[in-house]
Amino acid sequence: MAAPASSSAIHQNIPxxxxxxxxxxxxxxxxxxxxxxxxxxxxxxxRTRLTRxxxxxxxxxxxxxxxxxxxxxxxxxxxxxxxxxxxxxxGPTADxxxxxRLLVWMLDHQQR
Numbered sequence: 001m002a003a004p005a006s007s008s009a010i011h012q013n014i015p016x017x018x019x020x021x022x023x024x025x026x027x028x029x030x031x032x033x034x035x036x037x038x039x040x041x042x043x044x045x046x047r048t049r050l051t052r053x054x055x056x057x058x059x060x061x062x063x064x065x066x067x068x069x070x071x072x073x074x075x076x077x078x079x080x081x082x083x084x085x086x087x088x089x090x091g092p093t094a095d096x097x098x099x100x101r102l103l104v105w106m107l108d109h110q111q112r
Contacts, residue, residue, distance in 0.1 A: 027058070030058055030073035030074075034060045035050065036093075036096050037096055038050055046063070047063040048062055049063075065110075071085075071103065072085065073093065081093060
């Protein structure tokens with residue numbers, strides 16, 4: 001009779017279960033701020049799409065008259081601001097309506 005194999009040898013090739021990704025409170029706050037901006041822009045007649053690529057950074061894409069702009073929410077620990085993909089700082093997340101009007105102006109005049 002063969003000697004019984006040790007338990008570590010039996011389970012040697014079984015990978016450990018993947019850890020579930022925990023939601024960062026900063027990520028949730030950024031998503032909520034982008035959703036607030038999105039609802040304001042939809043009311044102003046701008047087509048929007050909110051996406052989260054594999055990098056985990058939420059992005060709001062705006063389309064109007066064949067022109068588009070990408071807006072992200074940056075910051076941490078309760079201090080957030082809207083930033084374009086080109087690095088332009090738009091302003092704090094508390095000024096949703098003025099930032100929405102600025103973005104509509106940027107789309108209308110095709111300015112970055």
